[in-house]
Amino acid sequence: MNPLLSRLQPYPFERLRQLFATVTPNPGYRPISLGIGEPRHPTPAFLKNKLSDAIQAPDGGLATYPATGGTPELKAACADWMQRRYGLRLNTATEILPVLGSREALFSLAQVVVNPRQFSAGQEPVVVCPNPFYQIYEGAAYLAGAQPWFAPSDPARNFAVDWASVPAEVWQRTQLLFTCSPGNPTGAVMPLQEWQMLFELSDKYGFVIASDECYSEIYFRDEPPLGGLEAAVKLGRTDFKNLIALTSLSKRSNVPGLRSGFVAGDASILKDFLLYRTYHGSAMSTVVQTASAAAWLDEQHVVDNRAQYRAKFAEVTPLLASVMDVALPDAGFYLWAQVPERFGGTQGGSDVDFARDLLAQYNVTVLPGSYLAREANGHNPGAQRVRMALVAETAECVEAAQRIVQFIQSTH
Ligand SMILES: Cc1ncc(COP(=O)(O)O)c(C=O)c1O
Numbered sequence: 001m002n003p004l005l006s007r008l009q010p011y012p013f014e015r016l017r018q019l020f021a022t023v024t025p026n027p028g029y030r031p032i033s034l035g036i037g038e039p040r041h042p043t044p045a046f047l048k049n050k051l052s053d054a055i056q057a058p059d060g061g062l063a064t065y066p067a068t069g070g071t072p073e074l075k076a077a078c079a080d081w082m083q084r085r086y087g088l089r090l091n092t093a094t095e096i097l098p099v100l101g102s103r104e105a106l107f108s109l110a111q112v113v114v115n116p117r118q119f120s121a122g123q124e125p126v127v128v129c130p131n132p133f134y135q136i137y138e139g140a141a142y143l144a145g146a147q148p149w150f151a152p153s154d155p156a157r158n159f160a161v162d163w164a165s166v167p168a169e170v171w172q173r174t175q176l177l178f179t180c181s182p183g184n185p186t187g188a189v190m191p192l193q194e195w196q197m198l199f200e201l202s203d204k205y206g207f208v209i210a211s212d213e214c215y216s217e218i219y220f221r222d223e224p225p226l227g228g229l230e231a232a233v234k235l236g237r238t239d240f241k242n243l244i245a246l247t248s249l250s251k252r253s254n255v256p257g258l259r260s261g262f263v264a265g266d267a268s269i270l271k272d273f274l275l276y277r278t279y280h281g282s283a284m285s286t287v288v289q290t291a292s293a294a295a296w297l298d299e300q301h302v303v304d305n306r307a308q309y310r311a312k313f314a315e316v317t318p319l320l321a322s323v324m325d326v327a328l329p330d331a332g333f334y335l336w337a338q339v340p341e342r343f344g345g346t347q348g349g350s351d352v353d354f355a356r357d358l359l360a361q362y363n364v365t366v367l368p369g370s371y372l373a374r375e376a377n378g379h380n381p382g383a384q385r386v387r388m389a390l391v392a393e394t395a396e397c398v399e400a401a402q403r404i405v406q407f408i409q410s411t412h
Contacts, residue, residue, distance in 0.1 A: 007142040011135060012371040016355070019368070023356055029363035032400040034388040036367075037184065037334065041254045041308060041391075044301040047291055051258075054290035061287040068283040069274055070098040070262075077293035078262045084299070085216075086230040094267035095240070097274055098284045098292070100259040102214045102248040106178070107140040109244060112276045113176045113208045113269070116145025126170055128177040130161045132185055132373035132382040134212065137178040146175065150374050152381040159186035159336070163197060174207040182215040182225050185336045185372055185387040187329020189219075195231035202242050208269060214248040214261070217302050218309050219331035229265055240265040244273075251333070252302055253295045260284060260292040309333055312394040319401040320388075323408040335388040336369070342411055351386050361410075362403040 010018075016035060025031060054061045070078075075092040082088045082096075090096055099105035114125055127141035131150035141148040149170050153159040161179070179198065181190035202209055211228030219225055228245040237243070248261030263270065277283070284292070295301075317328045317335065326337035339349030343357070351368035358364050366386040373382030390397045 002143075004143050004145065008139050009135065012367060015371045016365075016367060019352065019356055020359055020365075023360050025359050025363040026361055027363075029403065031363045031365070032392065032396055032403075033365040034367075034390065034392075034397070034400055035365035037387075037389040037391065039251050039254045039256055039333070039391055040393075041305055043254050044298075046298070046301070047253060047255060047258075047295055050294045051287060051291040054287040057290075061285070061290065064286065066283040066286045066289065068278050070096070070284070071286065071289045071293070074098055074262075074284075074289040074293045074296075077296040078264070081296040082229070082264060085224070086227045088229055088233060090229075090264055091267070095270065096262055096264045097270050097277070098260070098262045098289065099246070099277075100261070100282055100284055101250055101256075102212060102246045102261045103136050104259070104282060105246050105261060105263050106134075106136050106210060106212060107143075108276065108280060108282065109210055109246070109263070109273060110137075110140035110144045110146070110176055112273050113210075114141070114144035114146045115175060118175070119173060123173065125175045126173045128163075128166060128170070128174050128207075130178065130180055130183065131376060132369060133178070134180060134184050135372075138374075141176070148374075149174070150376040152376065152379065153183070153186055153188070155338075158330070159183065159188040160190070160194060163194070163201070171201060171205045171207075174205055176208050176210060177202070178210050178212060179228070180212040181228070182213075182219065182329070182331030184215065184332060185334045185367075185369070185382075187215075187332040187334055187336060189221075189225040189330040190231075192226060192231055192234060195226070195228065196235055199232070199235060199237060199243075206242070208242045208244065208266075211243065211245045213245055215251055215332040216247060217252040218306055218333055220310060220313060220328050221330055225331050240267075242266055242269070244269055249292060249295050252305070254305060255295065258288055258291065260288055260295075308394075309390070312390050312397055315394060316390055316397050316401045319398070319405055323405050333390055335390065337386055337388065339384050339386060340408060340411075349384055351382070351384055354386055358404065358407050362407050364400045364403050364407075366404075 125146040127146045129137040244265040250256040339354045343349030344353045369382030369385030
């Protein structure tokens, strides 16, 4: 067996299952989960219709092998969206590739980019990740034969990642860096200066930047989040050197089950990525490609979806802010709240105690922040925080928030 498999960590939800194994939730309340970050708004009807029409199409969407590189229609639709959203003109032949959702692409891109044999024996390459982070980054790094290095997010700077904390000898071994903007779980959007810093580091040390942008369409400020490729062009980097942006329909169009997204950026990396994907067998079904093209071409359902999140966050955030340190994020669908000190823990409240007791007393599930981060330099930047995914309908999220308010107030 591949020995690298043993490096994989249990997924946060598995750890949550273990934590809750001995807890009996209060049966006086119906269960509400803010634990799992999976979109739950309904899939737009036109997308479901498009899918079934594509199956029935006379040219037989299911009767042929799909093109790994994507149909011209899908790539044109992706390029069209990149132009409308970011003002970018991408070459559909070389700068865009469909992927089966961003998770798959985050993982497989690492297998393409990382060279585990670059350094002498005993020295492994490094993949730099934000901390807290989406756990696929870590698993992708391990299975590619690299070591993850975790750069903490700083609550004092709107949870910006402290890239400057990475030592020069680590940068020297860095082959890949993951960014997540808007961030999961913090909701932070990376400003242009931070991109500039990362591009300078990438130029100096030669690493690839994988920009995870799957929450880009759910935002609460007037200005839409800056994209990685958009930042590159603003800084004169029109060749997108060493930069790949990953985006997805899952959250934008409420189709996490469709498994559809695309990657865009550096043409030479995408050439190798396409080669890898041909062997890996990760071509998107033609039926899914047809429905995805329709999704990228329509913006109204995205505007409506965003409006639903905005209304929901406007109701829920002030309720929770009355009892704990939490604020409306830049973007995304999470609240990243600090646990009040009286819930145990050494410096602040224990996120694990909070999640366990909240389930036991009020039947509400939240995710302990420490499960989404790793201890680095003696500090787990997720500890003393909980992540709440506001993915259910507004009434359910409001009810959960009201129970959390009662829970916190009852511990006075
Ligand atoms: C930060 C982040 N990136 C990527 C993904 C993967 O999403 P998908 O594969 O559905 O595009 C998720 C899913 O929750 C996520 O939170």
